[in-house]
Amino acid sequence: MKFGTLVNYNLGVTTRIKLQFGPQWGMLLSEKVDSLRTPQDIFKKGDFSLAGGIMFQLPLVHFGARFEQGLTNINAIDDRDKWKNQSFQLFAGVTF
DSSP states (O other): OEEEOOEEEEOTTOSSEEEEEEEEEEEOOOOOOOSSOOSSOSBOSEEEEEEEEEEEEOSSEEEEEEEEEEOSOOBOSOSSSOOOOEEEEEEEEEOO
């Protein structure tokens, strides 16, 4: 689950195209990995990331794309390897 506070910055003279950027905090809701056969958790429970993207806002709907880059090492097994979340998101919604 992710919780973020993204700032919308209007591009140009129109308010329909917006750049989005800001921090996000995420938490792991469940973990199931059968291939490692280890009793310990392999992922840390929370992470911090930065997100940025673009949104197009129309009178009734909005849609866009966003990239998220994790800043926190989520590897709970050892500190030799650094694992970080990355995601690309497409979204659409209703504008109220």
